[in-house]
Structure formats: structure tokens, C-alpha cells
Amino acid sequence: MCKIKAVIFDMDGVIIDSEPIHIEIEKKLIKKMGIELDSKQHESYIGMTMEALWEQIRSDFKLNYSVEELVENHKKEVYNYLASSALPLFPNIKNLILESKQNNLETAVASSSPKKIIELVVNKLDINCFFDYLISGEQVQKSKPYPDIFLQTAKQLRVSPNQCLVIEDSSNGVKAAKAAEMKCIGFQNPNSGNQDLSVADFIINSKDEVTLKEIINI
Ligand SMILES: O=P(O)(O)OC[C@H]1O[C@@H](O)[C@H](O)[C@@H](O)[C@@H]1O
Incomplete structure (x- = not known):
């Protein structure tokens, strides 16, 4: 790989x-x-x-x-x-974001939420500076489970799809990442409802403290 x-x-x-x-x-x-x-x-x-x-x-x-x-x-x-609310950030994900940057990897947020909402969230959490690119589902033609958002992200980051790792909690998101032929970590979050993440390459629980080194070969 x-x-x-x-x-x-x-x-x-x-x-x-x-x-x-x-x-x-x-x-x-x-x-x-x-x-x-x-x-x-x-x-x-x-x-x-x-x-x-x-x-x-x-x-x-x-x-x-x-x-x-x-x-x-x-x-x-x-x-x-x-x-107007406090935002429930996952500390283990923040660590993965920081670890990605420490390892000189490109990083992006690819969310189906509107761009204005993505910007609100990353600015409020003060994590905007850790991302090279933010993309919203509004900017592509077809929503997850289609691969458009991930393919556009790879293009923008100038990497090929098979050099990308996606972290996703929904069945639609995992399907989109695999349709884009990317490596995908399923983030099993009980608060996201009953999501079938079985097509992911690897599944972690939202409470797991994993390092990037443990999930990919960097
Ligand atoms: O792609 P993401 O970041 O998981 O965003 C998904 C969410 O995007 C929102 O815009 C929708 O209203 C939600 O219902 C949806 O779950």
C-alpha cells in the first residue's frame, strides 16, 4: 500500500x-x-x-x-x-490531528455541514491552524455516500486518493471514503446512532486512545 x-x-x-x-x-x-x-x-x-x-x-x-x-x-x-453553546470536542481526535501535523502529513476537514458552520466550529475550538484545507458538502455535486467530497479534497491537497486516510463515524461517510479508494478508519460513536461501519479498514471506538502510529504505517 x-x-x-x-x-x-x-x-x-x-x-x-x-x-x-x-x-x-x-x-x-x-x-x-x-x-x-x-x-x-x-x-x-x-x-x-x-x-x-x-x-x-x-x-x-x-x-x-x-x-x-x-x-x-x-x-x-x-x-x-x-x-451559543459549548462544543463537545473529542480530545483523542484532537491528539490525532496534532500527531498528523507533527508527522508532516497534510490535513483536512471534509464535512457535509455547510462551510459557514465548519468555519464556526474550527474557529471556536481554535483548531483552524492545524488544517491545510476545509471542504463542505456544499462545494461538490453529490453528497456522501458518493465519493465527491473526498476526491476533491485529495485533488486540493495534491495527493492521490490511495495516499489518504479518512476518519468517519457514519455509514454514508465510510462508504464515500471507500468509494474514493481511500483508507478509512471507522469511528464508532454510539451518539451517532446505529451506524454500519463494516466497510471501513479498521474500526476504533470513540473512547479509544489510539495513536496515528498504531493505525497507519508512518
Ligand atoms: O460530514 P459530517 O461532518 O459528518 O456532517 C454530517 C452532518 O451534516 C449536517 O449538515 C447535517 O445536517 C447532519 O444531519 C449531518 O449528519
Whole structure:
């Protein structure tokens, strides 16, 4: 296998333990539309962009609102919540970010969240300086589970996909990383719901204290 040259971090559910926040806000917004989703349906949307989520719900439930209106409203709710709350950073992931930089690896955040929200999070946590590139699902055509976001990240970092390691907590994210032919660590986070990470190359638990050396050959 090619030597790893870049580590790509998912944000929600990996850098911060935010999927419970997303689930609560989405449940509230979906309920307002008079729709009830069971948790299995809801878990299947985790890791997808807001656009992909509302396109799906709008077409399944024949909603009259435009996707743009639904997304705008959703973005505002999430932004306001995260701007006014303490952010639950995973310390073990922060260590992996620092270790990546100490080993001169390229680093990126590749998140389905809107760019404005990614910037809010990395600035609030004061970790922006550790990343060479931040990319949002808004900047590519197809949401995770398609590989677009990871392929675009590799292109931007000027490394080939098989030199990238992705850390992901959702089934959609792990599928996207493997579809991009990257090495993928599944980050099993019970707060991200019941996520099937079986296609990942290696699975770690969100509580595990692992070093980068233990998971890749650097
Ligand atoms: O790609 P990431 O960082 O895991 O982001 C996923 C999240 O992105 C958000 O925009 C969605 O509203 C969430 O439902 C979703 O889970």
C-alpha cells in the first residue's frame, strides 16, 4: 500500500460529538412539517448534506416548500445553536490531528455541514491552524455516500486518493471514503446512532486512545 500522506477528518461525530444536536434539530424541523420518522430512517440520513436530506424528505412526503427554503431554515437553526453553546470536542481526535501535523502529513476537514458552520466550529475550538484545507458538502455535486467530497479534497491537497486516510463515524461517510479508494478508519460513536461501519479498514471506538502510529504505517 502507498504511504499515507494526508489525513482527512470528518467533522460531525468525529471532531465534535454533534450528531445528537443535528438529530434533535432535524426531528424538530421535520415534526413541524407534520412528518414522523422512525430512528432507523433518521439514522440513514446521518453524514448527508442538508440539501440531500431535504431533497429526499421533500420528494418522499410531497412537501410544498423549496429545498432552498428548507436548507436555509435548517442552517440558521444549527448555526445559532452551535454559536451559543459549548462544543463537545473529542480530545483523542484532537491528539490525532496534532500527531498528523507533527508527522508532516497534510490535513483536512471534509464535512457535509455547510462551510459557514465548519468555519464556526474550527474557529471556536481554535483548531483552524492545524488544517491545510476545509471542504463542505456544499462545494461538490453529490453528497456522501458518493465519493465527491473526498476526491476533491485529495485533488486540493495534491495527493492521490490511495495516499489518504479518512476518519468517519457514519455509514454514508465510510462508504464515500471507500468509494474514493481511500483508507478509512471507522469511528464508532454510539451518539451517532446505529451506524454500519463494516466497510471501513479498521474500526476504533470513540473512547479509544489510539495513536496515528498504531493505525497507519508512518
Ligand atoms: O460530514 P459530517 O461532518 O459528518 O456532517 C454530517 C452532518 O451534516 C449536517 O449538515 C447535517 O445536517 C447532519 O444531519 C449531518 O449528519
